[in-house]
């Protein structure tokens with residue numbers, strides 16, 4: 001063996017094809033122009049392989065006689081297949097396979113065809129373990145060489161195509177993920193803006209309700225009450241039974257109007273919210289609201305302290321809507337409210353044992369039916385949550401939780 005080599009940098013010899021019986025028809029140009037690198041320290045072997053390959057239809061055959069030059073060829077233009085002698089000076093075939101393996105991408109498939117004179121079973125096993133894919137035994141059969149190389153190259157190109165396909169797919173997935181992330185961020189911004197706007201509207205509404213309640217209390221209720229008292233005085237001055245009866249009817253109507261005004265006042269802003277807190281306001285609401293069915297009403301109040309004014313109002317409005325629904329729609333025999341402090345906040349739960357309903361159907365806002373949605377929106381706007389659980393025939397439970405001291409965003 002010697003270390004003579006053909007000079008670099010032109011390992012890929014271009015040669016005119018010589019038609020020959022031994023030539024395997026190459027059905028595709030990609031195979032015919034695949035880069036095949038023959039590495040053998042015997043010049044005669046290299047020339048023979050080169051000739052066989054050219055006759056086999058392969059146009060792009062490179063040869064290296066000094067195995068130390070192989071890695072430099074890889075740097076220039078990596079081959080698609082190696083035809084490799086095992087026993088060589090300086091760097092033997094096993095060591096070369098190790099170096100090549102180090103340089104390959106983890107999922108790259110580079111076929112290695114080992115050229116052997118008469119390798120023992122042990123040598124073959126070692127070569128396979130080192131990364132060899134196939135063997136060619138000298139003397140070479142020209143047709144066999146071309147066929148084996150063609151098959152190995154086909155597998156190589158399948159791998160290359162698969163990898164490229166995977167990379168294209170990954171790129172598309174990356175691009176699509178980026179687009180989705182953008183849309184998600186945009187949706188979040190829109191949602192935050194919507195919540196902030198909603199929060200302003202609701203707070204302005206509460207403020208307006210409080211103001212109207214104050215006006216009604218200071219004006220209409222006072223005036224009507226004074227009218228009632230005057231009628232009371234007037235009644236004492238009358239003697240005609242007919243006139244007294246008329247005044248009584250007038251007095252009853254006035255009292256009823258004052259009663260309705262007080263209920264309106266309460267609906268607008270229950271005074272108990274400012275004086276007693278959540279449980280008294282809820283009790284008062286239920287005592288004032290017209291009962292549409294026969295049910296037992298209970299409040300289990302475990303609050304040691306009251307939420308801040310915003311949270312208090314939001315929790316009250318949620319409870320009010322849940323109670324209205326239970327009164328109007330459930331046909332329950334029992335409606336229970338529980339209030340407690342937990343998880344760093346306050347929760348209110350309204351449960352009834354009535355007819356229940358399919359929640360999924362109702363959370364889509366339908367014109368004229370916005371109560372369920374408004375409960376969820378109010379809770380979320382204050383960084384809390386509201387869960388509505390119900391199924392036909394099982395009763396309904398509405399639970400809302402708000403964090404302690406959380407002011408709604410945008411206020």
Ligand SMILES: Nc1ncnc2c1ncn2[C@@H]1O[C@H](COP(=O)(O)OP(=O)(O)OP(=O)(O)O)[C@@H](O)[C@H]1O
Nearest residue numbers: 325326329330356357362368369370371372373396
């Ligand atoms: N506790 C309940 N028991 C049985 N059905 C209920 C209960 N709560 C809600 N529902 C059903 O869900 C529907 C939607 O309730 P939602 O509060 O959104 O609207 P609404 O009460 O009909 O109208 P509003 O907008 O005045 O509240 C109700 O019409 C009713 O059919």
Ligand SMILES: [Mg+2]
Nearest residue numbers: 324325371372
């Ligand atoms: Mg409702």
